[in-house]
Amino acid sequence: MSDDSTQHPLKIYFVMWIGLFVLSSFSYATDFMQDGTLRTSLILAFMFAKAGGIVWIFMHMGWERLAFKAAILGPPVAIMVLIWLMSLEGHYVEGSRIEHYGESTFEPQTPEHH
Amino acid sequence: MSEAVLENGAEAPGKQGLVDDWSRDKQVFGMPWGKAMMWVFLLSDTFIFSCFLVGYMMVRISTTDPWPNPSEVFALEAFGYPVPLLLIAIMTFILITSSGTMALAVNMGYRKNRKATFWLMVVTALLGASFVGMQAFEWSKLISEGVRPWGNPFGAAQFGSSFFMITGFHGLHVSAGVIYLLVIAFRVKNGFYERGGGNYEIVEITGLYWHFVDLVWVFIFAFFYLW
Numbered sequence: 164m165s166d167d168s169t170q171h172p173l174k175i176y177f178v179m180w181i182g183l184f185v186l187s188s189f190s191y192a193t194d195f196m197q198d199g200t201l202r203t204s205l206i207l208a209f210m211f212a213k214a215g216g217i218v219w220i221f222m223h224m225g226w227e228r229l230a231f232k233a234a235i236l237g238p239p240v241a242i243m244v245l246i247w248l249m250s251l252e253g254h255y256v257e258g259s260r261i262e263h264y265g266e267s268t269f270e271p272q273t274p275e276h277h
Numbered sequence: 278m279s280e281a282v283l284e285n286g287a288e289a290p291g292k293q294g295l296v297d298d299w300s301r302d303k304q305v306f307g308m309p310w311g312k313a314m315m316w317v318f319l320l321s322d323t324f325i326f327s328c329f330l331v332g333y334m335m336v337r338i339s340t341t342d343p344w345p346n347p348s349e350v351f352a353l354e355a356f357g358y359p360v361p362l363l364l365i366a367i368m369t370f371i372l373i374t375s376s377g378t379m380a381l382a383v384n385m386g387y388r389k390n391r392k393a394t395f396w397l398m399v400v401t402a403l404l405g406a407s408f409v410g411m412q413a414f415e416w417s418k419l420i421s422e423g424v425r426p427w428g429n430p431f432g433a434a435q436f437g438s439s440f441f442m443i444t445g446f447h448g449l450h451v452s453a454g455v456i457y458l459l460v461i462a463f464r465v466k467n468g469f470y471e472r473g474g475g476n477y478e479i480v481e482i483t484g485l486y487w488h489f490v491d492l493v494w495v496f497i498f499a500f501f502y503l504w
Binding site: 271 | 290291292294295298299305306307308313316317319320323324327328331332334335336337338339340341342343345348349350352361362366369370373374376377379380381384422430431432433481484485488489491492495496498499502503504
Protein backbone atom coordinates (compact mmCIF):
# COMPACT_ATOMS: atom_id res chain seq x y z
CA MET A 164 0.00 0.00 0.00
CA SER A 165 1.18 3.49 -0.71
CA ASP A 166 0.26 6.75 0.98
CA ASP A 167 -2.28 7.82 -1.59
CA SER A 168 -4.19 4.59 -1.08
CA THR A 169 -4.79 5.34 2.61
CA GLN A 170 -5.62 8.99 2.09
CA HIS A 171 -7.94 8.83 -0.86
CA PRO A 172 -10.69 11.44 -0.97
CA LEU A 173 -13.72 10.95 1.24
CA LYS A 174 -16.04 10.72 -1.75
CA ILE A 175 -15.58 6.98 -2.21
CA TYR A 176 -16.67 6.34 1.39
CA PHE A 177 -19.83 8.40 0.99
CA VAL A 178 -20.66 6.64 -2.28
CA MET A 179 -20.13 3.26 -0.60
CA TRP A 180 -22.17 4.35 2.39
CA ILE A 181 -25.14 5.40 0.25
CA GLY A 182 -24.71 2.20 -1.77
CA LEU A 183 -24.98 0.11 1.40
CA PHE A 184 -28.15 1.97 2.40
CA VAL A 185 -29.73 1.38 -0.99
CA LEU A 186 -28.70 -2.29 -1.10
CA SER A 187 -29.98 -2.85 2.45
CA SER A 188 -33.32 -1.31 1.50
CA PHE A 189 -33.48 -3.70 -1.46
CA SER A 190 -32.58 -6.60 0.85
CA TYR A 191 -35.35 -5.62 3.21
CA ALA A 192 -37.77 -5.29 0.29
CA THR A 193 -37.21 -8.97 -0.61
CA ASP A 194 -39.06 -9.84 2.60
CA PHE A 195 -42.27 -8.62 0.99
CA MET A 196 -41.82 -10.85 -2.06
CA GLN A 197 -43.27 -14.31 -2.60
CA ASP A 198 -40.95 -17.15 -1.64
CA GLY A 199 -39.21 -18.69 -4.61
CA THR A 200 -36.03 -18.85 -6.64
CA LEU A 201 -36.21 -15.15 -7.55
CA ARG A 202 -36.43 -14.05 -3.91
CA THR A 203 -33.62 -16.37 -2.86
CA SER A 204 -31.38 -15.17 -5.71
CA LEU A 205 -32.04 -11.54 -4.84
CA ILE A 206 -31.27 -12.14 -1.14
CA LEU A 207 -27.93 -13.70 -2.15
CA ALA A 208 -27.15 -11.05 -4.78
CA PHE A 209 -27.72 -8.13 -2.39
CA MET A 210 -25.85 -9.96 0.37
CA PHE A 211 -22.75 -10.52 -1.78
CA ALA A 212 -22.89 -6.97 -3.16
CA LYS A 213 -22.95 -5.54 0.37
CA ALA A 214 -20.28 -7.91 1.68
CA GLY A 215 -18.04 -7.19 -1.33
CA GLY A 216 -18.39 -3.44 -0.86
CA ILE A 217 -17.56 -3.61 2.84
CA VAL A 218 -14.47 -5.78 2.29
CA TRP A 219 -13.25 -4.02 -0.85
CA ILE A 220 -13.81 -0.36 0.05
CA PHE A 221 -14.32 -0.01 3.81
CA MET A 222 -11.73 -2.64 4.75
CA HIS A 223 -9.43 -1.44 1.92
CA MET A 224 -8.93 -4.93 0.51
CA GLY A 225 -9.17 -3.49 -3.00
CA TRP A 226 -5.89 -1.62 -2.46
CA GLU A 227 -3.94 -4.55 -1.02
CA ARG A 228 -1.44 -6.59 -3.03
CA LEU A 229 -2.51 -9.86 -4.62
CA ALA A 230 -0.38 -11.95 -2.20
CA PHE A 231 -2.44 -10.57 0.68
CA LYS A 232 -5.79 -10.82 -1.08
CA ALA A 233 -5.08 -14.46 -1.87
CA ALA A 234 -3.95 -15.27 1.69
CA ILE A 235 -7.10 -13.81 3.28
CA LEU A 236 -9.80 -14.38 0.67
CA GLY A 237 -8.58 -17.82 -0.48
CA PRO A 238 -9.25 -19.93 2.65
CA PRO A 239 -12.97 -19.00 2.99
CA VAL A 240 -13.57 -20.75 -0.35
CA ALA A 241 -13.23 -24.02 1.64
CA ILE A 242 -16.45 -23.06 3.46
CA MET A 243 -18.31 -23.70 0.19
CA VAL A 244 -17.34 -27.36 0.48
CA LEU A 245 -18.66 -27.50 4.06
CA ILE A 246 -21.94 -25.90 2.96
CA TRP A 247 -22.30 -28.43 0.14
CA LEU A 248 -21.52 -31.46 2.36
CA MET A 249 -23.78 -30.32 5.21
CA SER A 250 -26.69 -29.63 2.90
CA LEU A 251 -26.36 -33.17 1.46
CA GLU A 252 -26.18 -34.57 5.00
CA GLY A 253 -29.11 -32.40 6.14
CA HIS A 254 -31.41 -33.66 3.40
CA TYR A 255 -30.36 -37.24 4.13
CA VAL A 256 -31.11 -36.83 7.86
CA GLU A 257 -34.48 -35.25 7.09
CA GLY A 258 -35.33 -38.16 4.78
CA SER A 259 -34.41 -40.79 7.33
CA ARG A 260 -36.35 -38.97 10.07
CA ILE A 261 -39.48 -38.97 7.94
CA GLU A 262 -38.90 -42.61 7.04
CA HIS A 263 -38.46 -43.78 10.66
CA TYR A 264 -40.53 -41.32 12.71
CA GLY A 265 -43.05 -40.10 10.15
CA GLU A 266 -44.08 -36.57 9.28
CA SER A 267 -44.09 -33.86 11.94
CA THR A 268 -47.21 -33.52 14.10
CA PHE A 269 -46.13 -30.13 15.46
CA GLU A 270 -48.88 -27.51 15.39
CA PRO A 271 -47.29 -24.07 15.39
CA GLN A 272 -48.95 -21.00 16.87
CA THR A 273 -48.97 -17.70 15.01
CA PRO A 274 -46.88 -15.07 16.80
CA GLU A 275 -48.74 -12.17 18.38
CA HIS A 276 -47.49 -8.67 17.78
CA HIS A 277 -46.67 -6.11 20.41
CA MET B 278 3.36 2.59 5.24
CA SER B 279 5.55 3.74 2.38
CA GLU B 280 8.70 2.43 4.13
CA ALA B 281 7.16 -0.99 4.44
CA VAL B 282 6.57 -1.13 0.72
CA LEU B 283 10.08 0.05 -0.05
CA GLU B 284 11.64 -2.46 2.36
CA ASN B 285 9.68 -5.16 0.68
CA GLY B 286 10.93 -3.90 -2.65
CA ALA B 287 7.81 -5.25 -4.25
CA GLU B 288 6.54 -3.01 -6.99
CA ALA B 289 5.30 -5.49 -9.57
CA PRO B 290 1.50 -5.67 -9.61
CA GLY B 291 -0.73 -8.71 -10.08
CA LYS B 292 0.49 -12.29 -10.34
CA GLN B 293 4.16 -11.34 -10.76
CA GLY B 294 3.82 -9.31 -7.56
CA LEU B 295 2.39 -12.32 -5.75
CA VAL B 296 5.36 -14.47 -6.79
CA ASP B 297 7.80 -11.68 -5.89
CA ASP B 298 6.22 -11.08 -2.48
CA TRP B 299 6.51 -14.74 -1.54
CA SER B 300 9.98 -15.38 -2.98
CA ARG B 301 11.91 -12.37 -1.71
CA ASP B 302 13.21 -13.94 1.51
CA LYS B 303 11.65 -11.05 3.41
CA GLN B 304 8.43 -10.19 5.18
CA VAL B 305 5.73 -11.22 2.70
CA PHE B 306 3.05 -8.67 3.46
CA GLY B 307 4.26 -5.09 3.21
CA MET B 308 2.14 -3.77 6.05
CA PRO B 309 2.37 -3.28 9.82
CA TRP B 310 2.25 -6.65 11.60
CA GLY B 311 -0.75 -5.55 13.68
CA LYS B 312 -2.84 -5.09 10.57
CA ALA B 313 -1.86 -8.47 9.08
CA MET B 314 -2.59 -10.15 12.41
CA MET B 315 -5.99 -8.48 12.70
CA TRP B 316 -6.84 -9.85 9.24
CA VAL B 317 -5.69 -13.32 10.28
CA PHE B 318 -7.84 -13.08 13.41
CA LEU B 319 -10.82 -11.96 11.32
CA LEU B 320 -10.21 -14.88 8.96
CA SER B 321 -10.40 -17.29 11.92
CA ASP B 322 -13.53 -15.50 13.12
CA THR B 323 -15.00 -15.95 9.64
CA PHE B 324 -14.63 -19.70 10.09
CA ILE B 325 -16.30 -19.63 13.52
CA PHE B 326 -19.30 -17.67 12.22
CA SER B 327 -19.45 -19.88 9.14
CA CYS B 328 -19.58 -22.97 11.34
CA PHE B 329 -22.51 -21.47 13.27
CA LEU B 330 -24.34 -20.52 10.10
CA VAL B 331 -23.66 -23.89 8.46
CA GLY B 332 -24.85 -25.62 11.66
CA TYR B 333 -28.01 -23.52 11.49
CA MET B 334 -28.49 -24.47 7.83
CA MET B 335 -28.04 -28.15 8.68
CA VAL B 336 -30.60 -28.21 11.53
CA ARG B 337 -33.05 -26.15 9.50
CA ILE B 338 -32.83 -28.58 6.58
CA SER B 339 -32.94 -31.73 8.69
CA THR B 340 -35.82 -30.90 11.06
CA THR B 341 -39.21 -32.28 10.05
CA ASP B 342 -41.05 -29.63 12.10
CA PRO B 343 -42.05 -26.43 10.27
CA TRP B 344 -39.51 -23.61 10.62
CA PRO B 345 -40.93 -20.48 12.29
CA ASN B 346 -41.51 -17.67 9.78
CA PRO B 347 -38.94 -15.00 10.77
CA SER B 348 -41.01 -12.39 8.98
CA GLU B 349 -43.82 -13.00 11.51
CA VAL B 350 -41.71 -13.82 14.57
CA PHE B 351 -39.65 -10.61 14.24
CA ALA B 352 -42.55 -8.35 13.26
CA LEU B 353 -43.32 -5.30 15.38
CA GLU B 354 -46.55 -3.39 15.63
CA ALA B 355 -46.25 0.09 14.13
CA PHE B 356 -48.99 2.47 12.95
CA GLY B 357 -51.51 -0.21 13.91
CA TYR B 358 -50.04 -2.85 11.58
CA PRO B 359 -47.49 -5.60 12.17
CA VAL B 360 -44.42 -4.53 10.17
CA PRO B 361 -42.15 -7.49 9.37
CA LEU B 362 -38.55 -7.30 10.59
CA LEU B 363 -38.99 -3.66 11.60
CA LEU B 364 -36.45 -3.60 14.42
CA ILE B 365 -34.03 -5.83 12.49
CA ALA B 366 -34.12 -3.38 9.55
CA ILE B 367 -33.44 -0.45 11.89
CA MET B 368 -30.54 -2.39 13.47
CA THR B 369 -29.14 -3.07 9.98
CA PHE B 370 -29.21 0.61 9.07
CA ILE B 371 -27.63 1.57 12.39
CA LEU B 372 -24.77 -0.84 11.84
CA ILE B 373 -24.21 0.43 8.29
CA THR B 374 -24.18 4.01 9.56
CA SER B 375 -21.60 3.04 12.19
CA SER B 376 -19.46 1.44 9.46
CA GLY B 377 -19.60 4.71 7.55
CA THR B 378 -18.51 6.80 10.54
CA MET B 379 -15.73 4.27 11.20
CA ALA B 380 -14.47 4.55 7.60
CA LEU B 381 -14.34 8.34 8.04
CA ALA B 382 -12.52 7.94 11.38
CA VAL B 383 -9.82 5.83 9.67
CA ASN B 384 -9.41 8.48 6.99
CA MET B 385 -9.20 11.28 9.57
CA GLY B 386 -6.65 9.20 11.48
CA TYR B 387 -4.35 9.09 8.46
CA ARG B 388 -4.78 12.84 8.13
CA LYS B 389 -3.70 13.07 11.80
CA ASN B 390 -6.90 14.95 12.62
CA ARG B 391 -7.10 13.65 16.19
CA LYS B 392 -10.22 15.52 17.22
CA ALA B 393 -12.29 14.33 14.26
CA THR B 394 -10.97 10.79 14.65
CA PHE B 395 -11.92 10.76 18.32
CA TRP B 396 -15.46 12.02 17.78
CA LEU B 397 -16.13 9.77 14.80
CA MET B 398 -14.98 6.75 16.83
CA VAL B 399 -17.17 7.78 19.77
CA VAL B 400 -20.18 8.12 17.44
CA THR B 401 -19.37 4.68 16.01
CA ALA B 402 -19.22 3.22 19.52
CA LEU B 403 -22.53 4.85 20.50
CA LEU B 404 -24.24 3.46 17.39
CA GLY B 405 -22.79 0.04 18.26
CA ALA B 406 -24.07 0.32 21.83
CA SER B 407 -27.56 1.23 20.57
CA PHE B 408 -27.42 -1.84 18.31
CA VAL B 409 -26.69 -4.06 21.34
CA GLY B 410 -29.52 -2.33 23.22
CA MET B 411 -32.00 -3.16 20.46
CA GLN B 412 -30.73 -6.72 20.37
CA ALA B 413 -31.38 -6.98 24.11
CA PHE B 414 -34.92 -5.73 23.44
CA GLU B 415 -35.36 -8.33 20.68
CA TRP B 416 -34.13 -11.11 22.97
CA SER B 417 -36.45 -10.05 25.82
CA LYS B 418 -39.40 -9.91 23.43
CA LEU B 419 -38.72 -13.41 22.11
CA ILE B 420 -38.09 -14.82 25.57
CA SER B 421 -41.37 -13.32 26.84
CA GLU B 422 -43.14 -15.03 23.94
CA GLY B 423 -41.76 -18.38 25.02
CA VAL B 424 -38.80 -18.80 22.65
CA ARG B 425 -36.12 -20.89 24.34
CA PRO B 426 -32.97 -22.63 23.10
CA TRP B 427 -34.82 -25.95 23.51
CA GLY B 428 -38.19 -25.03 22.01
CA ASN B 429 -40.71 -22.40 21.01
CA PRO B 430 -44.44 -22.24 20.20
CA PHE B 431 -43.93 -21.18 16.56
CA GLY B 432 -42.13 -24.16 15.07
CA ALA B 433 -38.93 -26.22 15.13
CA ALA B 434 -37.06 -26.19 18.45
CA GLN B 435 -33.78 -25.57 16.61
CA PHE B 436 -34.96 -22.04 15.79
CA GLY B 437 -34.29 -20.86 19.35
CA SER B 438 -30.89 -22.49 19.71
CA SER B 439 -29.69 -21.10 16.37
CA PHE B 440 -31.11 -17.66 17.10
CA PHE B 441 -29.58 -17.25 20.55
CA MET B 442 -26.25 -18.77 19.54
CA ILE B 443 -25.74 -16.76 16.33
CA THR B 444 -27.11 -13.38 17.40
CA GLY B 445 -25.59 -13.81 20.87
CA PHE B 446 -22.12 -14.44 19.49
CA HIS B 447 -22.51 -11.52 17.10
CA GLY B 448 -23.78 -9.27 19.91
CA LEU B 449 -20.75 -10.26 21.97
CA HIS B 450 -18.54 -9.14 19.09
CA VAL B 451 -20.37 -5.81 18.88
CA SER B 452 -20.05 -5.28 22.65
CA ALA B 453 -16.33 -6.09 22.57
CA GLY B 454 -16.00 -3.74 19.58
CA VAL B 455 -17.64 -0.89 21.49
CA ILE B 456 -15.10 -1.28 24.31
CA TYR B 457 -12.21 -1.62 21.85
CA LEU B 458 -13.35 1.51 19.96
CA LEU B 459 -13.65 3.58 23.12
CA VAL B 460 -10.21 2.52 24.39
CA ILE B 461 -8.54 3.45 21.11
CA ALA B 462 -10.61 6.64 20.74
CA PHE B 463 -9.49 7.94 24.13
CA ARG B 464 -5.88 7.01 23.39
CA VAL B 465 -6.10 9.00 20.16
CA LYS B 466 -7.55 11.93 22.10
CA ASN B 467 -4.93 11.77 24.86
CA GLY B 468 -2.07 11.85 22.40
CA PHE B 469 -0.94 8.32 23.25
CA TYR B 470 0.06 7.64 19.64
CA GLU B 471 1.99 10.90 19.32
CA ARG B 472 4.64 9.25 21.49
CA GLY B 473 5.04 6.56 18.86
CA GLY B 474 5.71 9.15 16.16
CA GLY B 475 2.07 9.92 15.36
CA ASN B 476 1.23 6.64 13.65
CA TYR B 477 -2.53 6.16 13.41
CA GLU B 478 -2.46 2.74 11.75
CA ILE B 479 -4.22 1.47 14.90
CA VAL B 480 -7.38 3.31 13.85
CA GLU B 481 -7.44 1.32 10.62
CA ILE B 482 -6.88 -1.94 12.56
CA THR B 483 -9.78 -1.09 14.89
CA GLY B 484 -11.79 -0.19 11.82
CA LEU B 485 -11.11 -3.61 10.26
CA TYR B 486 -12.62 -5.28 13.31
CA TRP B 487 -15.64 -2.98 13.28
CA HIS B 488 -16.33 -3.43 9.55
CA PHE B 489 -16.06 -7.18 10.07
CA VAL B 490 -18.83 -7.05 12.68
CA ASP B 491 -20.98 -5.25 10.09
CA LEU B 492 -19.96 -7.82 7.47
CA VAL B 493 -21.09 -10.73 9.66
CA TRP B 494 -24.43 -8.98 10.21
CA VAL B 495 -24.94 -8.84 6.43
CA PHE B 496 -24.78 -12.65 6.35
CA ILE B 497 -26.91 -13.13 9.47
CA PHE B 498 -29.54 -10.74 8.09
CA ALA B 499 -29.69 -12.63 4.79
CA PHE B 500 -29.55 -16.19 6.09
CA PHE B 501 -31.37 -15.99 9.40
CA TYR B 502 -33.88 -13.17 9.06
CA LEU B 503 -34.68 -13.08 5.34
CA TRP B 504 -34.24 -16.70 4.16
